[in-house]
Amino acid sequence: MSFRYQQLAAELQQQIEQGQYGCGDRLPGVRELAKRRAVSVSTVVASYRRLEADGYLQASSRSGYFVKPRYQPPALSSKLQQPAGPVTVCSQQIALSLSKAAADPAYMRLGAAVPAAVYLPQHALQKALQQVIKTEPARLMRYEASRGAAELRREIARRMALQGAVVSQDDVIITNGCQEALMLSLKAVTQPGDVVVIESPAFYGLLQALEAAGLKALALPTDVQTGMAPDVLEHALEQWPVKACVLIANYSNPLGSLIPDDNKKRIVQLLAKRGIALIEDDTYGDLGFSEPRPGSCLALAPKQDIFYCSTFSKTLSPDLRLGWVIAPKHTAKLEYLKFISNISTAALPQLAVAKLLQSGQYERHLRQVRPQYETAVQRISSSIGRLFPSGTRVSQPQGGFVLWVELPQGTDAYLLAQQALAEKISIAPGTIFSPTAPAGKARYGNFIRLNCAVVQDARLERALQTLGQLCQQQLAEKNA
Ligand SMILES: Cc1ncc(COP(=O)(O)O)c(C=O)c1O
Known part of the structure; x- marks a missing residue:
């Protein structure tokens, strides 16, 4: 008894x-x-x-x-082989269907890395937008300056200084999201046909930017914990004529990797020695699960040829379409490229976000949302351990909100993504993180990326259960 x-x-x-x-x-x-x-x-x-x-x-x-997280699936590990060589980036239509599904509430949106509204400071943002409409009506009836609103550039420069990168507000160029920041940076230093070093797996938005600019990708195998390895980079630079290197040093998408400061310094030195520009995407830098915030390559090497790109898409709202690029050696060129691309970014979101930064609401929101993202990532990781077939392995990010999942050999992630869409669940198949991404054939054919910034409820549990069952079915059919 x-x-x-x-x-x-x-x-x-x-x-x-x-x-x-x-x-x-x-x-x-x-x-x-x-x-x-x-x-x-x-x-x-x-x-x-x-x-x-x-x-x-x-x-x-x-x-x-x-x-407590109890059912942790085994962690992913990486084999860092040398890359095969530069490749032309192929078109990736499925990325568009992910983006469409991300906008449709009928879908369980585990595909695109877009936070659900519950993770965003909706009321503060609405209030700031209304204030701007009330107080600055004339400002909203003309073109904003191509480099962006002075109020926002000043606030961004202040924040950058707090994280160790002392930059002039005159060098901050406001863009329509980080995607435009990346595109302008690539345009500033490359010509069609040039070779650009990227991480593998790589954020598919970057692959699209390379495709649009007619650039070749040299995808370097990347460590799931520590990101791009300086030795692998050095070896690649000795063999191929590289024009630029793009990396996500802090909490990469999709791996969640974080490059240690010493490696960041070595990477910057290796590139600087050869006169190769570094394009640093710090989209997730503010979303670490622990303090202090990791430094950027720009903060570690302010004198080098670095384009620092970031965004408010993951912290405030993707619909603001608000990002920025800082490259003190290229400010005039970037400003001109921005001007000829689309003249300027709208003043309304810029002025509203400047208010949130100035009032401290942005920092307060970050303090609140970081543990929420951490919990969401842990929960989904733990559910995968419980609901997916054995042999599934999962990344262990220290920031951001995406998980990179390796399914057992024999699972076809591209097919899984199609099957899941039929069940109104969107996921990102691994192939779209590879520069040569025709359906099923590219690398990462048995990987998926999951967006964890979704409402943590019974619907999510059912969706994960369905995904686990679809994987089981695929394996059973294969072995039948
Ligand atoms: C690593 C990374 N860079 C850039 C972007 C694009 O951001 P934005 O919405 O600001 O254009 C994203 C969005 O998913 C991203 O994950």
Whole structure:
């Protein structure tokens, strides 16, 4: 015969194992559960302590008991071979269908790396936009300056200084998102046919930018934890005539890798020695799970030929279409390229975001959202461990909100993405992170990337369950 607290612990354990309480969920308060189950407070405390001792729960001082990540799938590892050589980037139509699905609420949006509205400071943003409409009507009735609104450029320069990169606000060029920042940077230093070093797997928006500019990609195998390896880069630079290198040093997309500072410095030196420009995409730099914020290559080597690109798409809203590029050696050229591309970025989002930065609301929002992203990533990782076939392996990002998932050999991720779309679930198949991405044939044919910045509810659990079942079916059919 067992004690009451043991029975209660066993029931709660079952609920956790069945996914009714997911990783990161808070269990009911001690008093509340005692009342609901008609037991004493000390019985509930004893059962929670038992579950804590068994590794199911962790106590957080004053805020209660939370489910620990328990079903962690095995971590991904990387084999860093040398690249085969530069390739022409092929068109990737499926990326467009992902983007369409990302805008359609009927889909479970695990494909595009777009945060659900619950992760964004909707009210603060709405208020700031309304204030600008009220107070600056004349400003909104003309073209804004091509380099961007002075108010926003000043705030960005201030923030950059706080993270160790002292830049002049005159060198900040505001763009329509980071995508435009990347495109302008590539245009500033390359001609069609040039070779550009990128990470492998690579963010597909970058691959599209390379395709649009007629550039060849030299994709370097990238470590899932520490990103681009200086030795692999050095070897590649000795063999091919490289014009530029694009990397995501902090919490890359899709790997989530973080390049250690020493490696960042070595990479910058290797490129500087050969006069090769570095285009640094710091889209996720503000979204680390721990302090302090990692430095950028620009902060570590302010005198080198670096284009620093970033965005407010993942922190405030992708619909603002607000990013920026800083490359002190190329400011005049970038300003001209921006002017001939689309004249300027709209003043309304610029002035509203300047207000959020100035008032401290942006920082406050970051403090709030970073742990939320961490919990979401851990929860989905843990659900994958429970719901996907054995042999599935998952990245362990320290920031951002995407997971890179290796499915067991024999699974076709491209087919899975099509099957999932039929179930109203969008996922990103691994092939689109490879420069040669015709369906099914390219690298990463058994990988997927999942966006974790989605509402953490029963619908998500069902979608992950469906994905796991589709993988199982594929494997069963293959082995039949
Ligand atoms: C690494 C990376 N760079 C750039 C972008 C494009 O950002 P934006 O929406 O600001 O153009 C994204 C969006 O997914 C991204 O993940």
